[in-house]
Structure formats: structure tokens, C-alpha cells
Amino acid sequence: MSAPSRPRVAVILFNLGGPDGPAAVRPFLENLFTDPAILRVPAFIRPWLGRLIAARRTRAASENYAILGGRSPLRELTEAQGEALAAALAPEIEARCFVAMRYWHPFAEEAARQVKAWGAEEAVLLPLYPQYSTTTTGSSLDDWRAACERVGLELPGRTLCCWHSDPAFAAATAALIREAEAAARAALPAGARLRLLFSAHGLPESIVRHGDPYQWQVERTVAAVTAALERPAGAPPLEHGICYQSRVTPQKWIGPSLEQALEAAARDGAAVLVSPIAFVSEHSETLVELDVEYRELAHKLGLPGYFRVPAQNSDPGFIAALAGLVRRVRDGQRALCSFAGARQCPKVHGDCPHARARATLETA
Incomplete structure (x- = not known):
């Protein structure tokens, strides 16, 4: 008797992103400062104001990245985390991790196309921000949904909004x-x-x-x-x-x-x-x-x-924590969940994604 097949699970890792060379610094900053979640001004002002802010910050940012060899190490470090996480989930889960950066490559649309080509059967959306903010996780999730619509990716999946106290x-x-x-x-x-x-x-x-x-x-x-x-x-x-x-x-x-x-x-x-x-x-x-x-x-x-204290990067204890989160998200019944399942934020925090989801349902 053959063993039951395992579903192909795409784990989408969301992160900020960073320039991959000196020429990418300014466009990276333009993407950052024209994001409506970051620059909260009227839409007709945002494009030119965001580009102006980016232009004024390019020199200082370029000097900072020059210290790092002219580029951010974030993509390689995030990809290494994804490889370690997929290995930690094996063999019980056939998982592959895909990196979706918000402001530089690989963008969400690149990741969505890769997920579609791989033939994933379900997805777990895992922000690499322990604490939820509309400026980070919220922006990345909105970007992911739009990217999926553009490439025609439809997958059953679950979203982990935060894991601050896991x-x-x-x-x-x-x-x-x-x-x-x-x-x-x-x-x-x-x-x-x-x-x-x-x-x-x-x-x-x-x-x-x-x-x-x-x-x-x-x-x-x-x-x-x-x-x-x-x-x-x-x-x-x-x-x-x-x-x-x-x-x-x-x-x-x-x-x-x-x-x-x-x-x-x-x-x-x-x-x-x-x-x-x-x-x-x-x-x-x-x-x-x-x-x-x-x-x-x-x-x-x-x-x-x-x-x-160093950042976690691919620390084994941290990767094990991420693997535990993915397992709990998949074992749960919620499409949107915190590390503990239900909403954790007090009601005063109306921009909690659970509150936003409920408000959307009530007005639908």
C-alpha cells in the first residue's frame, strides 16, 4: 500500500528587501517612500513627494550601504532562512519557501509566479516581522494579494499575522x-x-x-x-x-x-x-x-x-520556532491567525488585521 501523498506547501516569507547594488539604492528608496502604508499623504501628492524624499536620502543611504559592500545582505540571509525552514519541516511536510520582498527584488509578483510554476497546493503566509504593523506585514500582505491577482494564482492558504510572544x-x-x-x-x-x-x-x-x-x-x-x-x-x-x-x-x-x-x-x-x-x-x-x-x-x-546581540538569521533555535509556527498554522482552522490562534491585540488597536477583517465582513 503506497503512502499517502503530501500536499505541496508554499511558505511565503515576507521581508522588507534591500538594494542589491549601488544603482538600486534610489529606486529602492522610491519604492519605500511611495508606499501608501509608509507615506500617509493624499494619493495625488505621494508619488512626487516620495521621490523627493528618496532623492534627498539617496546619498546618505548609499554611504551606509557602501559600508556593507554596496548592497544589502537581506536577500541572501532570508533565502538561507527559507532553506533551513524547509529542511526543518521535512519530511512530514513537502514545503518550499519563497521570498517576497516589499521594496526590492524578489518582489511579490516574482514569488507568486514561482509558486505557481512549482505547482503548490496550499500556502502559508509567514511575515518575518515578529510584530504586526500596517507599515510592514500589512503592506506586504496587501502587495501579495495584488500580485496573486495579476499572475492568476489562487491557492487555499493561511496567514500568520504575528508571533510576537511565541x-x-x-x-x-x-x-x-x-x-x-x-x-x-x-x-x-x-x-x-x-x-x-x-x-x-x-x-x-x-x-x-x-x-x-x-x-x-x-x-x-x-x-x-x-x-x-x-x-x-x-x-x-x-x-x-x-x-x-x-x-x-x-x-x-x-x-x-x-x-x-x-x-x-x-x-x-x-x-x-x-x-x-x-x-x-x-x-x-x-x-x-x-x-x-x-x-x-x-x-x-x-x-x-x-x-x-546578533540577529537570529538561521540560528537553529529560531528556525525551529518558525517551523513550529508553520505546523500550528496548518493544523489550525483559521485563515487568519496569530501565533496563539485567535486575535491577541486589545480592541483599542483597530488596525489589527483581525479587526480589519471583521470590519470588512460587517460592511460587505
């Missing part, structure tokens, strides 16, 4: 922090004060006030990770805080900023260990902002030490 993700992140803490303490004098700073990408306050659940979910991530940080016997308590980086507009953004957190650490005479809590792959925000720009600021402020 226990396996929290445990894998905590393990990376413990290792980085040990290295930091070995480099510091005995008894030196060390502060863990969880740094997430910032967001304008206006977007949060509108109902975006991102900040709430970042706080839930930090709570889950700190709970998983079991302290060894006799170890000093690890003080921690949340801060935000990468402000790009003159609007008021959520805070405190990482600059403010470093200034506070300097006043307190504390070294810092920075954990990029909203990023799961190394890219310009970690390799340039955190490793170069903020390190220089910490040195100028006279901090006794500046250390960073």
Missing part, C-alpha cells in the same frame, strides 16, 4: 541574549553595570494612535523574552529597557529613542547590550546603525562598554 521564539531569542551577555561581561570589569536595551524600529506616533498594534506587540515581545531569560545562580539582575531607532521623518515618533537610552546609560555609568528585538536578519539597521553609528555615539558619550 514561546519558542522568545526562548531562542533569550538564548542569543544570554550568550551575548556572557561575552559582554567577560569584556567588562567585574561588577560593572550592564543594561540590556531592546531596540525596535520606530514608528510615528500618529500611526500608533490610529490603531496600529506594533508598539503594544513590541512590549509583549520584550515581556516574553525577559521571562525566558533565566538567570544563573548568583548572577546579578539584568536591568533592561525598550527603545526605538531609525527615525526618518520630522514627525513625533514613539520613544524613547535609542539615542536617549544611550544618554541615560551614560549618566548612570552603565554599559549597554543592544538586542534588535524587531529584526530577525542582519541588515543596514543592525550592521550600520547599531554596529557603527550608535557604537560611535556610545563612545562619544563615554559609556564603559557597547555590545550587541
Whole structure:
């Protein structure tokens, strides 16, 4: 008797994307700043204003990417995560991972065509953003739906909107922090004060006030990770805080900023260990902002030490967490689900995708 066939499962990995060479920096920025989820101005203004912002930021961005060899490493790192995830799902699931970047190649339409050519029978939409935001996961999902319509891809599937407090993700992140803490303490004098700073990408306050659940979910991530940080016997308590980086507009953004957190650490005479809590792959925000720009600021402020926790990349514990998420999504009955199944965000967050889906049904 032959074994039952396994369905072909396409796992779509959503990420930001990044320029693959110096010539791609400006068009990448234009794609970013003309996204209505990012630049929230009237539609007739957005194209020219977005291109203007991109033009003004091209030089600085090009200098940052020059530090990385002229290109972002995000595509290769995301593809490696996909290969590791497909291997972790085997042999019980015949899965193949497809990368759909939002602002540079491979775009969602490229991924949709690949999924169609492969003959996938179902799909799992897996954003590589632990915390949901309309500016990241929301934009990517809208882009994916439009791409599928253009290429004629129709698949039964399920969407994971967020996994901010997934226990396996929290445990894998905590393990990376413990290792980085040990290295930091070995480099510091005995008894030196060390502060863990969880740094997430910032967001304008206006977007949060509108109902975006991102900040709430970042706080839930930090709570889950700190709970998983079991302290060894006799170890000093690890003080921690949340801060935000990468402000790009003159609007008021959520805070405190990482600059403010470093200034506070300097006043307190504390070294810092920075954990990029909203990023799961190394890219310009970690390799340039955190490793170069903020390190220089910490040195100028006279901090006794500046250390960073690496992003997860293809860490085995992290990949195992992603595999667990894919299995739970497929075993569940919800087309749209959080890591725990049902909606997690309080009702005040009206831009939670579950709230949006319900509102759409009620007005249909």
C-alpha cells in the first residue's frame, strides 16, 4: 500500500528587501517612500513627494550601504532562512519557501509566479516581522494579494499575522541574549553595570494612535523574552529597557529613542547590550546603525562598554520556532491567525488585521 501523498506547501516569507547594488539604492528608496502604508499623504501628492524624499536620502543611504559592500545582505540571509525552514519541516511536510520582498527584488509578483510554476497546493503566509504593523506585514500582505491577482494564482492558504510572544521564539531569542551577555561581561570589569536595551524600529506616533498594534506587540515581545531569560545562580539582575531607532521623518515618533537610552546609560555609568528585538536578519539597521553609528555615539558619550546581540538569521533555535509556527498554522482552522490562534491585540488597536477583517465582513 503506497503512502499517502503530501500536499505541496508554499511558505511565503515576507521581508522588507534591500538594494542589491549601488544603482538600486534610489529606486529602492522610491519604492519605500511611495508606499501608501509608509507615506500617509493624499494619493495625488505621494508619488512626487516620495521621490523627493528618496532623492534627498539617496546619498546618505548609499554611504551606509557602501559600508556593507554596496548592497544589502537581506536577500541572501532570508533565502538561507527559507532553506533551513524547509529542511526543518521535512519530511512530514513537502514545503518550499519563497521570498517576497516589499521594496526590492524578489518582489511579490516574482514569488507568486514561482509558486505557481512549482505547482503548490496550499500556502502559508509567514511575515518575518515578529510584530504586526500596517507599515510592514500589512503592506506586504496587501502587495501579495495584488500580485496573486495579476499572475492568476489562487491557492487555499493561511496567514500568520504575528508571533510576537511565541514561546519558542522568545526562548531562542533569550538564548542569543544570554550568550551575548556572557561575552559582554567577560569584556567588562567585574561588577560593572550592564543594561540590556531592546531596540525596535520606530514608528510615528500618529500611526500608533490610529490603531496600529506594533508598539503594544513590541512590549509583549520584550515581556516574553525577559521571562525566558533565566538567570544563573548568583548572577546579578539584568536591568533592561525598550527603545526605538531609525527615525526618518520630522514627525513625533514613539520613544524613547535609542539615542536617549544611550544618554541615560551614560549618566548612570552603565554599559549597554543592544538586542534588535524587531529584526530577525542582519541588515543596514543592525550592521550600520547599531554596529557603527550608535557604537560611535556610545563612545562619544563615554559609556564603559557597547555590545550587541546578533540577529537570529538561521540560528537553529529560531528556525525551529518558525517551523513550529508553520505546523500550528496548518493544523489550525483559521485563515487568519496569530501565533496563539485567535486575535491577541486589545480592541483599542483597530488596525489589527483581525479587526480589519471583521470590519470588512460587517460592511460587505
